[in-house]
Amino acid sequence: MMNKLCAKCKNVTFLSVIIAIVVALSIVITAIFGVNYAKTASNQNTLTVSVNRYFYDNRLADVQAECEKELNKLSIAYTYHGEMNGDECELVYVFSETTELAAAKASLQATFAEKTKDGGAWDGAFINVSTAKEQALVNIPAAQFVKAAVAVAVFAVLAFIYVALRYRLYMGVTASVAILTGAIFTAAVILLARIPFTSACLYAIVISAVLSAIFAIFTLNKIRADNSETSAEEKLENGVATREIAAITAFVGGALVLVGAIATWSVRWFAITALIGLLSASLIGLLFVPAVYLPLRKREDKAAANKSGYVGAESQKTQD
Amino acid sequence: MGKKKSVVLMVLLTVVIIVLTALTVFPAFPVPGTVQKWNPVVLQYDLGADLGGGYYAYYYPEGVISEKEYSDNLSVLEGEEKTDYEESYAQIAGSTLYFSTDEKAGIIDGDALTQEFKDNFAAASKEISARFEKKGYSDYRVAVVEGYALRVELPASEASDKASAALSLLVNTGELTLSKGSETISPADYVDGENASISDLIANVSVGSYYKTAYLKIEWTSAGKAMIDEVKGTLSATSDANSGDTSSLTTLDVLVGEEKLAQIFSDNVMDSGEVRVNPVDGHNSDYLKTFEILIDSALATGGFEITFEADAVRSFEPVYGKNVLTLLYIALGVVLVAVLVLPVLKMGRYGIVSGYGTLSYLIVTAMCFAFITSGTLEITLGSVLVFLAGLVLVNVVQYHIYNAVKTEFDLGKTVESSVKGGYKKTLWGVIDLYAVLTLGALALLIGGAGVHTLGLQMLICVVTGAFVNLLWARAINFTYLSASKNKYKYFRFVREDDDDE
Numbered sequence: 036m037m038n039k040l041c042a043k044c045k046n047v048t049f050l051s052v053i054i055a056i057v058v059a060l061s062i063v064i065t066a067i068f069g070v071n072y073a074k075t076a077s078n079q080n081t082l083t084v085s086v087n088r089y090f091y092d093n094r095l096a097d098v099q100a101e102c103e104k105e106l107n108k109l110s111i112a113y114t115y116h117g118e119m120n121g122d123e124c125e126l127v128y129v130f131s132e133t134t135e136l137a138a139a140k141a142s143l144q145a146t147f148a149e150k151t152k153d154g155g156a157w158d159g160a161f162i163n164v165s166t167a168k169e170q171a172l173v174n175i176p177a178a179q180f181v182k183a184a185v186a187v188a189v190f191a192v193l194a195f196i197y198v199a200l201r202y203r204l205y206m207g208v209t210a211s212v213a214i215l216t217g218a219i220f221t222a223a224v225i226l227l228a229r230i231p232f233t234s235a236c237l238y239a240i241v242i243s244a245v246l247s248a249i250f251a252i253f254t255l256n257k258i259r260a261d262n263s264e265t266s267a268e269e270k271l272e273n274g275v276a277t278r279e280i281a282a283i284t285a286f287v288g289g290a291l292v293l294v295g296a297i298a299t300w301s302v303r304w305f306a307i308t309a310l311i312g313l314l315s316a317s318l319i320g321l322l323f324v325p326a327v328y329l330p331l332r333k334r335e336d337k338a339a340a341n342k343s344g345y346v347g348a349e350s351q352k353t354q355d
Numbered sequence: 356m357g358k359k360k361s362v363v364l365m366v367l368l369t370v371v372i373i374v375l376t377a378l379t380v381f382p383a384f385p386v387p388g389t390v391q392k393w394n395p396v397v398l399q400y401d402l403g404a405d406l407g408g409g410y411y412a413y414y415y416p417e418g419v420i421s422e423k424e425y426s427d428n429l430s431v432l433e434g435e436e437k438t439d440y441e442e443s444y445a446q447i448a449g450s451t452l453y454f455s456t457d458e459k460a461g462i463i464d465g466d467a468l469t470q471e472f473k474d475n476f477a478a479a480s481k482e483i484s485a486r487f488e489k490k491g492y493s494d495y496r497v498a499v500v501e502g503y504a505l506r507v508e509l510p511a512s513e514a515s516d517k518a519s520a521a522l523s524l525l526v527n528t529g530e531l532t533l534s535k536g537s538e539t540i541s542p543a544d545y546v547d548g549e550n551a552s553i554s555d556l557i558a559n560v561s562v563g564s565y566y567k568t569a570y571l572k573i574e575w576t577s578a579g580k581a582m583i584d585e586v587k588g589t590l591s592a593t594s595d596a597n598s599g600d601t602s603s604l605t606t607l608d609v610l611v612g613e614e615k616l617a618q619i620f621s622d623n624v625m626d627s628g629e630v631r632v633n634p635v636d637g638h639n640s641d642y643l644k645t646f647e648i649l650i651d652s653a654l655a656t657g658g659f660e661i662t663f664e665a666d667a668v669r670s671f672e673p674v675y676g677k678n679v680l681t682l683l684y685i686a687l688g689v690v691l692v693a694v695l696v697l698p699v700l701k702m703g704r705y706g707i708v709s710g711y712g713t714l715s716y717l718i719v720t721a722m723c724f725a726f727i728t729s730g731t732l733e734i735t736l737g738s739v740l741v742f743l744a745g746l747v748l749v750n751v752v753q754y755h756i757y758n759a760v761k762t763e764f765d766l767g768k769t770v771e772s773s774v775k776g777g778y779k780k781t782l783w784g785v786i787d788l789y790a791v792l793t794l795g796a797l798a799l800l801i802g803g804a805g806v807h808t809l810g811l812q813m814l815i816c817v818v819t820g821a822f823v824n825l826l827w828a829r830a831i832n833f834t835y836l837s838a839s840k841n842k843y844k845y846f847r848f849v850r851e852d853d854d855d856e
Contacts, residue, residue, distance in 0.1 A: 079498075085423060125669070165422050167451065169498040169506060172484040182803035186810070190798035194791050201787055210791070234494055234805050238737025241806055242744065245795050245813070249748065252791055253755075256784040278758070279751050286747040290690040297682050305736045 047326040054220055054323070061223035073231035073304070078132040078170050082113075082139060083125050084147075090160040091124035098162065099126060101150075105142050136166045175234055183237050187218045187244045194248055202259055205331035210251045213324050217247025221315040225308055235305045243312030246283070250320025253279045258328070267332045271325050284317045361838035368831065372711060375718045397684065399725045400734040406680050407511035407734075409494075410518045413666040414483075414505040414526050416476060418455035418462045420444065421504070421666075425453040450501045468503070475661040476503055479528045482656055483507075483663075486525040489648045493735055493805030505663065508671070510733065513641075519668050521645050526665060529612015530658030531557075531650060535586055536605055545578040552657060556582055560650045562643045563631065569640035571617055571647065573609070573630040580628040583607075590621040611653045612662065616646050683739060690743065691717065694750050702757045703847035708835055709753040712828040716749050719819045724812065737809045745816035752788070752824045756781045760846065770842040778829060789821035 086098055106113065106128070113128040130136065143164045150157040191211040199207025221243035225236055253276035261270050288310060295306030379396045386393055401407075415421065420428075425444060432440050444453040445463055454462045462472045484497040487507060496508040507526070509518045531553050533540040542551040556579035563572040575583055591604045607619040609632075617632040624630050635642055694713050698706030720742055724734060760777030768776060796817050799810030839845045 127671070163423050163426070165451065167500045168502075169500050170502075172480060172497045172499060176488045176803070178488065179803045179806070182801060183806045186799045186802035186806060189801055190795045193794040193798055197791055197794060198787075214795075235736045237806060238735065238740060238809055241799060241802070241809060242737070242740055245792065246744065248791055248795055249788065252784075252788045256787060260780065260784065279755060282751045282754060283744075283747050286690065286694065286750075287744055289693070290686060290743055290747075293689055294683060294686040297686060309736075309740050 047323075047330055050323050050326050054216060054223075057227060058219060058223040061227040064229075065226050068229075070226065070232050071229045072171075072175070073233045078168075080130045080132055080134050080136055081167050081169060082128045082130070082136050082143075083165050083167065084128075084143065085125050085161075085163040085165070087161040088124055090157070090162070094157070094160070095124075095126075097157075101146060102126060102128065102143060105146060106139060109139050109142065111136070111139050132168070140164050140166045175232070175237070179234070179237065183241060187214065187241060190244060190248070191215045198252070198255065202255060203335065205328070205335045206255045206259070208331055209324060209328045210248065210255065212327050213247045213251035213319050214244045216323055217316045217319045218244035220319065221312045224311050224315060228311070230308055230311075231304050233305075236308050239305070239308040239312040242309070243316045246313060246316035247319045249283070250276065250280050250316060251324045254320065254324050254328075267329060267336065271329055271332075275321065275325050277321065280317055280320045284313060287313055358838050361834045364834050365838055368711070368834075372714050372718070376714050379718050379721045396721050396725045402511055402680070402734050406683070406736065408671050409508055409510040410513070410515065410522065410668050410670050411506060411508040412522045412668045413500065414507070414663040415452070415666070416462075416472075416503060417662045417664060418457065418460035419503055420453050422451045422453065450503060452501045452503055454503075472661070475659055478656075479659040479661050479663070480505055482652060482659070483526055483528070486648050486652050487521075490521060490525070490644065491803060491807070493733060493808055511670070515670075517639075517641050517645075520642060522668055523665055524614065524616075524645050524649050526663050527611050527614055527649060527653075528659040528662055529610075529614065529653070531653035532610050533582075534608050534610060535589070540582065540586075540607075542578075545582045554654045554657075555579075557650075557654060560647050560654070562640055562647050564637060564640070565631075567637045568634050569637050569643055570631045570634045571643050573617070573619075573632070575628050575630075583624055583628055583630070587621055587624050590619065590624075592622050593620045594622075596620065609650070611649055612658070616650065687739070687743065690746070694746060698750060698753065702754065704835065704839065704845045705753075705757055705760075705832065705847075708828050708832045709750055711831045712749055712753060712823040713746065715827055716746060716816075716819050716823050719822075720745065720816055723815045723819070727815070733808060735805060735808070737805060738812050741809060741813050741816055745813075745820050749820045749823050752785055752820075753828060756785075756824075757846070761848070764846070764848050764850075770846065770848065774832070774836065782825075785821075785824055789817055789825075792817045793821075 084098060084102060086095070091098070111130070111134060113130050147157075147162040147164065149155060151160045151162055152158070191214040194214055195207040195211035197207075198210040218240050222240045225232070225240070230236065254274055257276055258270050258274035261274060263270070265273075291306045291310045291313065295303045295310070377395075381393070381395050383392060383394050383398055385391075413421070429437060429440060443456055445456050445466075446453055447463070447466065447468060454468065456463055461469055463469065480497070480499060483505065487495050487497055487509075492510055492513070494510045496506075498506045500506050505526070507522060509521065513521070533553065533556070540556075542553055542555050543549075545551075546555040556576060557573060558576045558579065559572075559574040561572050561574075563570050586607055589605055590607060595604055608615050609617040609619070619630055619632055623632045633643060633646065691713070695710045698709040700706065702709065724738065724742075756777055759781045760773050763773035763776040763780070764770065766773075793814070796810050796814035799813060800807055802810060836842065836845060843850065
């Protein structure tokens, strides 16, 4: 049933147009608004609470609770916070670059001054509050994008050479198109959905290309193993590796949903990104690979028939 | 294979796999009666900043201090000293930093920063950022703080001593010089022209290796060769340095700013003029890479008119939260249980073979990630995804083979013949799949930093997966099937004519 459905969606032009629209939209949106880098990789405002080592080791939870209380009072939400250990210890709260922190700083300074004064509840503690605007010089180096793109392109070329040599030329083209489309489509969806971009997104894009290759090879394998005298359409109907693609998508997707459900917000974004990569690869494997395969196969069949001098091929050519 | 032999082999295999799985994943606990702690393999990874946190340091240009340092210093002063201190620093609009008002520092002119300071800061910070990029960290961050200070973050996968070295050396903005004793070598003595510089003497600096030793290789221009030939005879030998008295040693030193990066002895100079210095164990070639990047940068830029003072190096928690690794392990544990149970439900005892394959994949990849390329295989969220995809792929391929066996069986063949036929028919398909994935992993090695690491990890997963699907699970299936009394039940096959009988 699923196989028939996949084989029915064999209009390569229609699918290509949809993919092209998504890619074009993502380019336009990115050109207008820029890449939506995650807070960990972009400009940010920080509020740092420095605490002397002894007090930090013994009363960190109290200092943290006080900070949270003051921030909640002012309705200021932070994107994440870190605890830094060294000769001096710090609690660093990270906010978006548009968050105004002057009031929070003044409020915390007053609170800690009251608590650490002689005879105060935290007498002997040294607590300092400071704020800073941080401007990232490098988000993700351009060289990393370029090298990742080159790696995917080389993968597509190598896959083409291997599959073309082992199977048929048009199958090699199908495999390499699947790899490139998988990576490009995933990148486009991530950019279009404005998902916070981190280096983990690069991994998701690259892995999407790998999954697209796996799905394409499963399908090409099945079609190649079919020695029946049926038409290309029928072979394709039986050949789409829906069971394998569905199993991989279900297991990996299930795991990612699980990770997204139990992990922190940042990992949740990674799980969503990876899920987009997985679903894009599944889409490529189930719909785009069959759609690309069929016209290429027909073209080669026609060329072979022409070469053999088959009369039907000539008449077909005239009709075209 | 006889049934008894098969049973013995399966028992042995089960024991080995259970022990190795325990070594790999059994949770950490303190060993009773000792101060030692048991740590499974999965807790011995070099983690990236997303999962393991990292290190960071602040850098302030000379004459610039943080708000905290200013208030700390001010709080211990009184009277005139306090007033003098207050006057020696000023703030500018838009920054909480304090800038020296000393004219010699050349930072402030009136109420604003001098253009020269601004330009120097911009140029130096850009170059520092480029130096860290060249180190190839999967995750790092160079940020400008409050307009005129820097903060650099490195991932925890870098050993703390190497991270400290990188954090202190790569921010050095000094000029590259060569000095013999107290005398600085002047390039003008060896090169014609007024604008002779150190880059007229040094052609290239790189990291070389000889067996398991890595060293810093300095190659000279023709003028540099003339210089090194001239001074070589006057340099002490390394054996002199080992003799004890170091005060009388004469060496040619390579310095960036005040930092001595290499000490050249006479026997460090090869016959070709090439210099090989700072030999270290091959595993520590990262140190030398830092030296190489710094010297290259200093050669190219000639140094900057601004120097940075580093604050202490501090560590930070994982970017994605303290418990992210535990949560990930819980999620992976659930998936692992699913891929162990579902195949048994779907494929009967052949599913148990898949279970052995799954555990073998887990053991081999987990150990390889931890031990094969210590220091270079940092575990990121991408690694988790690659591992997960590989784990599922191994099981899907097993299922693919099972279906082929079933198809053969449905044609009326015996179980043995179906198994043989199923494996035969899927063999080349599985080889093709793993061959393409191997090519993919090799292609990813081209990718920079994190993608390169991901390529290495994918290579490990692909090779392990291929081994499990093509050889290991097949061998286990052969042994297990030999020990099985009812081969139909083994595969959950039902033959209608048998039922009739």
